[in-house]
Amino acid sequence: MKYSVKEILHLEVSPALGCTEPVAIALATAAAASVIPDKRPDKIEVWVDPNIYKNGLAVIIPGTGGLNGLDTAAALGALYGDPALGLEVLEPLDEESAKEACKYKDKNPVTVNLLENRHGIYVRALLTFGSDHVETTIEGVHDNIISLTLNGEPVKDSTLVKKQQAQKADVSKLEDFIKTLSLDDLVDMINDLDEQDFTFLKEGITYNMRLADYGLKHGSGLAVGATFEKLARMKILNRDMILAARTITSAASDARMGGIKLPAMSSGGSGNHGLTAILPIYAVSEFVDCSEKTMLEAIALSHLVTAYVKAQTGRLSAVCGCSVAAGAGATAGITYLMGGTPPQMAGAITNLTEDLAGIICDGAKCGCALKLATAAGTAVQAALFAIHGVNVHSTDGIIGSSPEQTMQNIGTLSTQGMIDTDRTILKIMLEKHFAGTEKLKRP
Template identity: 55%
Template sequence: MYSVKEILRMEVAPALGCTEPVAIALCSAAAASLLSDTENIKSIEVGLDPNLYKNALAVAIPGTNGKSGLNLAVALGIIIKNPELKLEILSLADDKVLKAAEELVKKGIIKVNLLNDKKGIYIDTKIITDVESSRAIIENYHNNITALYKNGEKIVNDSLLSEVKENKKSIAEMEKWLSSLDLDDLIDLLDDLDEEDYTFIKEGVDTNMALAEYGLKHGPGLGVGLAIERMVRQKLISKDMETDARIYTSSAADARMSGVSLPAMSSAGSGNHGLTAILPIWIVKKYVQVNEKEVYKAIALSHIVTAYIKSFTGRLSAVCGCSIAAGAGASAGIAYLLGGSQKHIGGAIKNVVQDLAGVICDGAKAGCSLKLATAGGSAVRSALLSLQGIIAQSSDGIIGGTAEDTMKNMGKISTEGMIDTDRTILNIMIEKQFNV
């Protein structure tokens, strides 16, 4: 059994930049940190699982002035060479680091391989210099360093291994336990929240609101949030609870996907999941009379439901987890915040799944802000409809008799039903790269 505090600490953490290129940089940094000299590197070979390859291919990397690329992510990690920073490793990326990384890329010694046989998150980085070699492997979770080698010999005792491995083993065990619960159990976990938890949740709100406010002020990336706000000012649309949620959620994604050097508070291993899980709920509170602790409870429920769904779908898949997992989490939180019963909360989850089940993940990129705008709006609308008694029926498509069955069905679609879809998406993306 796990406490709500343990769940939040395992599933919610700050991350700077899209977590896939960050994970690549982290793995490269871990390998580089084992070397006494990284000035005379002869070759760098990196193997990536298909989903991580897909999500890291085209998204902007923090500290690079909007640049992207797998090779650049690898090079940045080697130049920074500080894996202790974990998912905030790119906080050290500046113009000097970028110049050095680009010079390393120009040498043509970095080779990135697509490992089609790997499932789940997998990164294998090998570095060879004139006199020594190193290797680092990340598996299952973005900062889960499972193996380190120097000159072909496996390293058993290393702080990077002992600290992270123990934590991630707990995550796997926790998610297995979490998946065995029902919705009532998830709601009951909120009873154990304490002041420390409220402070931690508020930190997530502040972190993600900073991204949203930057996006609204500067309109980076695709500029979806700022465009919707502009349409409100032009009286082309009106601002209400749903529109406001779309504005802030997409604005934060605009900033994050353009590589702005501001962290996101992630949820279930994804920064964009964190934006969707938190921001719509925080915006809804502006329209209702609730005390702040109830808002924090709603956000905690959102994180828990998001983690619950991801325990079935996996961390990366062919479906957009920001829409399905975090969108459902946010809708559950909103229904809770508005005084909904277990029936309303479960109905909100069903409504989001019925609404957004077909949204595919075609990699991380600027266009994710469009998907987050959709997810943020659907989270609000689905909760409001559920509170009015409008709930997707169990006779409809993939909707199960319960919210739990519905979420498990999404897991089957993600892990069984969309394997060919995922492969086709990646092939299209790779073909585009070669045709540029």
């Protein structure tokens, strides 16, 4: 089955409020709670795969005034989430309802169970209402609800399940399809963009720049972006396109990881990927002579390359996808923006891969802003180097003889070579948090 650029953008790019891992948990419990809407559950139990656990462990949940925790996300979803909103399930939330959710946790069991040998995105939520039990399962994609049952029987006419099962089938087929493409194919696809697509791409800039502006103004999270801006004002750093890309991308991550209740336009199932895929290109467009149309085409290419790499690595892995997936997308887009050729885009991707391939993913948290700053700046640098004839050789390390082979090697590294690394990262995180407030049960 073939997919158009419009279909790929529709499946891979969407608004998401908050880190998508705790959001997936909130979506699962919200879906279960919607089956018996006039009651609060007596007990909430959740089972998750290691990467959902790792990525959702420390990140702040938007609209809560600074709360984090997978059990908190589970309670918030069950009590106040709207499952019809998908990855924006926590939009109805405010700080008062967050306080109520904390009171609920004090009186009712909310447990998070780690399925240590489970691979791929997986969330199962079981809500108990007296003698009734409602169960939801999400698998493969953060908002893919594959089942919803009441007392062991499928909930009839569940539009949530039907809608998400159809989307999951499309995403799975899309990943198979996009793996067959070349970089040249991806570049060719942007010729099919229409006005509706350009409007959608502009919405992505609006979403993500809103986060960046907030982060710069308020110094959210680690205030990485605000600090870059301060250093530029002090003339300690020069205002160039690399600094501009690093500043707005990290500022947006500061706001998002700091729990600000503003959605990001995600890419490949991740809000931070979306920030990295879009904002460096937007920043560079202010420094080069290009039309808005060219900038939007560059962003579309960035999303396509990001989707290609994510199809190789999987949705979650031990490797920082913002660096190697969205970073690859961004550098390809920046090269296109500067008038570069497909061979130069290939060189930019290999340059970035050689630079950033070893960056680990140790969960979502405020410190992600530092990694996004690195990815954004390196995306610009890799593009500039490629355009000026500096290209990593195929004999170097994991670099392949083509950009496609290089991105496939990243997939192999992520899915095979760093399995033990991922376990070690999670082990270190568990040692820090096992005795904390989260109620974690080992199977």
